[in-house]
Every structure is written in C-alpha cells, then in structure tokens.
Amino acid sequence: MTKLQTLLGVSALAFAASTPAFAETVTLAAYSGIFQDHYMKAVVEPFMKAHPDIKVEFYGMPNSAQMLGTLRAQKAAPQIDVVIMDVSVAKAGTDEGLFDKVDESVSKNVADLYPAAHAQGVNGVGVTFDNLVLLYNKDQVTTEPTSWNVLWDKQYAGKVAIPAVPDIQGTTLTIIANKMAGGGDYKKSVEAGIKKLTELAPNVQTWDPKPDVYAPIANGQAALGIGWNARAQVYAKSTGKLGVVMPQEGSGFQINTINLVKSSPSNKAAKTFIDYALSPEAQTAFNEEMFYGPTNSKAKIAKTSRSMDKMIDIDWIAVAGIRDGITEQWRRRVIPLSR
C-alpha cells in the first residue's frame, strides 16, 4: 500500500513537473518508420528547442490513406492538428472539408514556395518533393545503368521488382513509360505507356515487393526496381549494395503536403509549427537529413543534384481522376502477362 502510494506520489510529481513546461501540444500525423526518425531529428526537435512552450507529439502512420481514415473517424472531435500526407490524398481530405487553408495568413513562407507546391483544390501546401528513381543491386548489375530501359532488358528476366498500381510508384512509372514510348499527353491517354509496360511484365518478379522495394534489391532477391529517391538514398547509405540512379529520360515528382486540420485542438500552435516546417532552415535541414527536395525556393540544397528540368510535371489532382482507369489497364493487360 505504502509502496503504491509512493509510486503514485512520485509519478504525480513527475507529471506536475513536466506539464507546465508546455503550454500547448501539437499532434503531428505523418509517415512512421524512417521518415519519423529523420523528421523528428531534423525538424521537430529543433522546433521544440526554439519554442519551449510548444510540444510536438509525432503520431506515425504507415501511409496517407490510414491518416485520412483516422481524420475521417475524428471529424467531430479532431485529435490531430497537423498532417503530412501525399497530395492526392490531401485533395480527398480537402474535398471532405477536413482541412483549413494554409496561406500567407498562416505562414509568410507560403509566398516563397515553388509553384509546384500549390496544388489546385488542396488546402495544404507542399512540404517535401521526391522523385522516382531506378534502383539496382550492385552485385548483380555491375555497370551503373543510365536509362529506365534496363528494366526491359531480358537479361534480368524474373529479377525486377515493381510496386504496381494502385501504388503511385506504379502510376508514375506509367507516365514515364508513356513519355518514353512517345505517347503524348498522359492526361488524355496512357495507351502507349501501357503497351510499353506489357513488354516489361514478363521480366517482373514481384508487383508487390515487401516490406518495401528497397530491401529485396539491397539483399539481392531482386536485381532492379523503382522507388522514391529520398528513401532509396537513406537505404543506399546504410547498406552499400543498393544503387540509385536518376535515369537520363527524366522522372516524375511525388509531393507531400502539410495540412492544418479544421477545428483542431491546438490551432494556434499548429500554425506556428507549419510556419517552421515551411521555413528555409527546416527545409534545408530535412533535405540534408533525408534527401527530400525542399519546396521553399529559398532553401539551400546541399545534397543530391536535383534536375528540375528533367522532371515530368505530373498533375496529381488530374491523375486522381484517371487513376481508376490506369489501375484497370494494369490489372487486365499488364499484370496477367507476368504469370
């Protein structure tokens, strides 16, 4: 009894001692795993140091869809203040009235963002840019490939890992393949791209690499694949077997947006955090930490020479409208050819 009382007393004291230090707690929902580790280190911790009265609680979730699901469930009484999620999912959230607008009244930094960070009909703004890259295993592919065409090389039959649609890596590959095949505007038709992908299908080992595309290529289960640059660079640094290439034909962007949840509990502190997350110093720090491209034009890019001119300008909001059709084509015409 006395032991319990002491314990309760101590924990109550500890609680009392810890709470007054933070006037407000901002709950940030974003990707769990390596994103969380690096974002905490490069952005959240420096923010808390600069704002001792605000505590940021990182609520990690494996993907954007799960974040949207959580926000939907909490619509009547939100528990999350800020969400970092993929732009097309953020569009769905905006349509459902889950987000407040992030504009210059929230953060002066919004004025300095690249035009691509503003997506039509999305209340949040871009906070990171990423792009699709070619991945290869350095033991199995001895000369560094320069073109996406290596994926089609018969030499690597049964050795290619492609995260298929509905994953947006598959969608991005469709748009790249469409450009390589001379298919014209992807918003009108991706027929040429789909046709090119049917030729890739027999080479594919898995359309659903697990736990992600980087691990099976790093450990030699697959020889080639496609993935996102930021994560690929982090894994490449830690394993040494994973090669990362920005192919000569160019690539496509992925955009993560930062969103302010409507009627969230700590609205004012949330705006302060968003302002910091969009600032040149936070953007530079996260780029140096995890290779994500900054969306603030004033951020200094130290690592990875980004070649903006090589990027296909993917309008993810328009793609959301044609995504079902692309998925259908993959499932009926592309994937069956690899059985």
Added chain:
Amino acid sequence: MTASTTIDAAPAMPRFALGRAGTATALLLPIALINAIGFLLPVLNLLRMSFNEALAGGGIRETFILDNWTGLFGDSFYLELIMNSVSVSLGITFLTLVVSYPIALYLHRSSGRWRTFLTVLVISPLLTSAVVRTYGWIALLADQGPIVKTIAALGITPPRLMFNTTGVVIGLTEILMPYMILSLLAGFGRLDPRVEEAAMTLGAPPSKTFWRVILPLTLPGIALGCLLCFVLAVSSFITPKLLGGGRVFLLATEIYDQAIVTLNWPLAATLSILVLVIFGAALAVYARVLRVIE
C-alpha cells in the same frame, strides 16, 4: 435502512426466480450486447457504406446507389476475383485436410507423454505470428532458396514457387494446418479403436476398414476442420499479400487495396459484405453436411 425493511416485508420468494427462459436471457444478454455493439453495428455500418458513392481520388459521397453492387457483378475482373478466391480457398482447404488427416489420426491413437509432446508440436506454430511464418516461407521458396536449389541440383528446371498462386497455396496450407489438426482431433471422439478391430477381425483389409469405418466415423471432424480452414483461407490477407507478389488477386487482398491504397471505401465495404455472404453460404453447407452425417 428503509430498504432492508421492505425486503424483509416482501413474501418469501426465491431471489432469482427468473424461470428457465429468464435465466437463459440473463446469461445471454452480455454476449448479445457485446455482439450487437462490437459486430452487428459495424456490419450494418459497412452495409450502409456499400451504397455510398466513391469519388475519384478517394472521396466518399453519402447517398444511396446500387452502383457498387451492379459494378461488381457486371465486371469480369471482379467475377474472376470472386471465383478465384473461392476456388483457391477450397483447394487450400482440401490440401490442408489431406496433409493434416494422417497426423491427426496418429495423434488420436498415440497416448501418454508422447501424445502431449506431439500435441504441443502441432500447436507450437500458432505461437508465432503468420507474418513471421510467411517470411520464413519467403526465405525457403525464394529463387536462391534451398528448395529451388535442390530441384535445380536434380537437373530439373525449377518452377516458380513464390510470388504466384503456388506460393500462396503452400504458405496458407502450412499456416492453417494446426487449425485443421485440432478440429479433426475434436471430431474424432466417436472413433473407437474397438470398432476398427472388429472390422479387421471380420476380415476387412486395412484399406476397406479405412474407407468404410474410419472415414465415416471421422466425418464430423472433417466437416468442422474444412469449415474453419475455408473461412480462414478466404479472409486471410497477410500471407497472400506477401507471397502473391501482386499477381494473385483475392477478395481479402482486394479489400485491403481498395480500403487502404485507392481509398475506395464503398467498394471495399461491398466486397466485405460479399465475403460475409460467402461465410454464410459455407455455414449453411456445413449445417447441411452435419445433418446428412447424423
């Protein structure tokens, strides 16, 4: 204080005079409540969701349309998906039965410490999560894995064992075996060794004893095991997701994709209700089989 006097004043009546039906109701009430809140309500919610409209890009519009249902049955891809799910699950159930039956029979006949040891061996895989066991299969079935290497060493071109239906069938069969063995053991109660001996004494060869005596007596266990494994096979999604390589389209993996990746909750809800209907059908078949056996 006044309360106690009223009780004392009341006529001498048994305190829980609820009657048989009343007692049954009182005992069932908690579980009925839990089921209503924890199962029935969400299922009704799901049913409602299946009539909503999915907007491009993952939005949901609250309405009442039949599009999800008509779309499902008017689309060859989904018809094939449903057929594929049911047939693959039936195949897995049959395979699980074939490999589990001899083990269960042996276990049933063994006794003492040996039996306890064997039972623990059968149950022990359940102590590891299906995810871990599936990753184990990935290591075994991989292109550079031991099984493929052994087949290649024999001079045969090894078939693809993973990232296709074969892989899913192998993985799920092993994962479902403990459930099958335990159900079979539970249903083997009527199998009396003396009946077998009687059959043999009367001159029946072992094969005839098996087909005419042992198998009919163990049918209740077979029915139970098959029902359980079929239901588990249709609803399992981790193993098909990991071993299917994105080529094997099954109901459970499709529900996951629609709910988590494409955010088409109405379609995911429709497919989920469909799985429940398939379970209902499986239960009906089970009830009918039991009646025939009796």
